[in-house]
Amino acid sequence: MLRTIAQAVDGLVVKAVKTWDMFQPGDRVLLGASGGKDSAVLAHDLAMKKAQGRLDADILAVHVRTDLSPDAFSPGLADAYRSWGLPLHTLDVPVIGRLKPGRSMNCYWCSTQRRTELIRYAMDHGYTAVVLGHHLDDVLETLFMNMLRKGELSTMPPVLRYRKYPLRVLRPLYLVEERQIEELATALGIASSTCTCGYNDHSERDRVRERVELLTRGSRAAKLNIVESLRHINAEYLP
């Protein structure tokens, strides 16, 4: 059971890594470890790859701990990371005081703060890649949020390169569905915590996610075809 789902997820990670040429030999990789199941499953997959000699990279997992949700990373999950041979570093970042007057707290702002800190840490410490646990359903949700609300065709890219810094941001779970991640997390016995900040409001994202499920009828092939379509843009047949 564990083996089957772990192999299915790994196959999709291998495909994404190849398709977008994600890793370079000798990479120094910093993994954003939120305390949730997505980054935990990614950590497990990369640790297995490294243990099996399929990934030539140093990996450090970094958890950005905020004053909004100081218990987001459970002790049990820290044990799991340890058992996979992954060192885990905690970075304390107070974000509450950063909020500008009159602005209300929200997940988008908070996650941007945490990602910025992660990338700054990576740059300061000579890392060459930051890996994040965003998955296929995140990618499609962001795509359709941007299409429906902003009138822009864009989403999270699988690889983002900085012009001025020798650092890439990678999303190896780009082709993995959330339900596969949930299945693997359960098989691994991962008890992931959820954010308890109290500002958590995913209602709009959840609505878009439901509608993406209706559009694709939950078909993985249809979801992967949407990603394919973003790589095969026929400009002559667009407005």
Next chain:
Amino acid sequence: MLRTIAQAVDGLVVKAVKTWDMFQPGDRVLLGASGGKDSAVLAHDLAMKKAQGRLDADILAVHVRTDLSPDAFSPGLADAYRSWGLPLHTLDVPVIGRLKPGRSMNCYWCSTQRRTELIRYAMDHGYTAVVLGHHLDDVLETLFMNMLRKGELSTMPPVLRYRKYPLRVLRPLYLVEERQIEELATALGIASSTCTCGYNDHSERDRVRERVELLTRGSRAAKLNIVESLRHINAEYLP
């Protein structure tokens, strides 16, 4: 009632014509008149524009009559075209015998045959533009059919130019919703016929159309934002 919906539709046609710079002064326009409500509403709008001096073009409506559905253009609709001052020409094209052995008849094939004949007629007779009655919901339906099934980002373009011929194919109803067309057709008292060929199977397109309605929740703003997104492609944030 008629005035309100006719003005709403006309406003969206004006916007599409401006956005994609559709017409040139002195154009010789051939309108594909299927016998349905979409091309009838387009015929009415262009005829009004011409009568009011807002469109400098000669317009001929051409109905391609096939042996599959010889009664697709009703006498009542022919009267309506006449009352709008639009000359109507009927082109007889037998398509049944063209089907290659072993291939089954379908709407896509038949409509391609009819469009090809229309374009050939336009070229042979010195027309500069062929206008077709496809609307916003057709555009989105084709977009999502291509994304979900073919893994390609493409749809019907508002303007298609031929490299070798001085002819454009235009879709002035690009920004008009089907329900607006239905409302205007009803207000105009248009009794449009439906195809009676017996091979009619729109079930797959209908399913996709339903799902596009779920994705957009039937919101015109959301539908128009999808069209906008196809004009604002942020390549750095795509896979």
